[in-house]
Amino acid sequence: MKEIVVYKFQHDLLHKYIYPWEDVIECFDNKLDSHEFENRKSCPICNLESEKLFWIRFRSLPVTWRMFGGREGPLSICPDCKIQVEFLL
Secondary structure, three states, rough: OOOOHHOOOOOOOOOOOOHHHHHHHHOOOOOOOOOHHHHOOOOOOOOOOOOOOOOOEOOOOOHHHOOOOOOOOEEEEEOOOEEEEOOOO
């Protein structure tokens, strides 16, 4: 499921990414059922509903855990706009 390439994602000041794309793409194999996330934040660009977004279980790199700053949780990505939309801790 890692067919989405890093350079295709938007990096702009209006829609900052939550986590580095390289780290996010490493988690693409951890896809979640998007229907479990109904009525969450929709895409701020195209307004795609949360249940139609691409949801993954994101886990930050091991070094962040060793420094007591690791994060893990659901992260939504808009498949059309190629931006990170919401991270749930």
